Amino acid sequence: MQFIQLDEGLVIIDEAFQKAKKIVEGYPETKFTTEEYMKFHACVYTLCYKPGDGNKAVLHEKFRRSLEETINSTVLPSLAAKENELLLRELVLMWSNYKLMARWLCRFFEYLDRYYSSFCCGVSLGETSIDCFRNLVFNVLLSRIQAAALSLICEERHGKQIDTKMLQDVMSIFMEIGKNISTPYYENFVQAMLDESAAFYSQLSSQWVVHDSLTDYIQKVNWCMMQEKERAGHYLDPTSVIKLIQVLRCQLLDMKALKLVEKLQSQNSSQLDYQEILSKCAGLDLGEESSTSTLGDHLSALMAKSAHIH
Structure with a gap:
């Protein structure tokens, strides 16, 4: 096994995050080659192989901070100026792209997830990705999201044609965001x-x-x-x-x-x-x-x- 220094490994990890971020920026067709996958996966594995949890803790924090940076730089600005149906439509798109990005990153960090995050931190990296979106996006915009969804239901009740598939997707987000926590987002909306x-x-x-x-x-x-x-x-x-x-x-x-x-x-x-x-x-x-x-x-x-x- 070829060992690498932490600083060198973090540069390689940054490369993975920057490419994965393009998915949220509007390029959901972004794909990682087999060579790229092996490179990023091997980098995380090599850094985690070092005895002790020092590198693992750094990588775990890197994972969370990179997600937060993506949310603050891309997700929130895309939602900030939108209201009503446009807000809901953008939310559905952003959530879908964000989940796709997170799935790629979780694959690269599989070794960290298996032997550190879930074991030492009590939450998986997948749960961490949902936590970041919930805390920085959903909780911040919850009142606007709920008002927009209620407004659509009211419009349909008065005879207007609405995008029911999009509204169904919004309900699915309420359920996914509220999974495994004490806040019943979907039930509260209902x-x-x-x-x-x-x-x-x-x-x-x-x-x-x-x-x-x-x-x-x-x-x-x-x-x-x-x-x-x-x-x-x-x-x-x-x-x-x-x-x-x-x-x-x-x-x-x-x-x-x-x-x-x-x-x-x-x-x-x-x-x-x-x-x-x-x-x-x-x-x-x-x-x-x-x-x-x-x-x-x-x-x-x-x-x-x-x-x-x-």
Whole structure:
């Protein structure tokens, strides 16, 4: 084995970082040749082979600092001036390129990762790369990212065509960034989305229940639930979709039960009319995890209960 000095090895490592950085700078097609891979991998291995952890600690710090430098010089400036959909689109691109860069570097530092980083530091180099992005990018821009995603969902709710694939990618970033830590980024976002949805449909239902007939009201509830279920299914996980439908059920039906009973009575609807209303929404799944409850089932039980109380 040909030993090299630390300073000499760090120069070689710098070469690897500079080329890997080009991926984040907009050249994701950057490839390392077999010769380059062997050169960088052998350099790290040789430096780590020296007895003691001195070189290993230096290399570990070099790895982290190089990632931080790339983030500060390239990632953050690319995101700083962008808002709304442009911010989300750039975030998805930067995260994808950053992960690709980190995977290449982790391959070069495989020996360090196996015998020092995971063992002595408690975290792998892959986890370190995510930590750097989380601390320097995601946590700094979190409020803007969340606001931009909520804004897109609101726009789609009002009939605008949005890039649902991009929104799905943003949700995946929330999940990846929050993996193995105590901060539930995705769950927090979903809760914010549910709160906004509750406020939106509470206001909407208050208008409908005054101006619409019972039949028209139920048809609108049916339509909203089907639309929300279809839209949310493109970017939320199934459990979150269920929670969203339950929010709609609460705001559009549970919270308006007495008003709906009053409307039924004021319109002198016959039992036949009522059954016709139920049949129009009998096929819509309400998202119950442990039952086959439909809108018709829920409305029938709810109206019966509310009529008794009333």
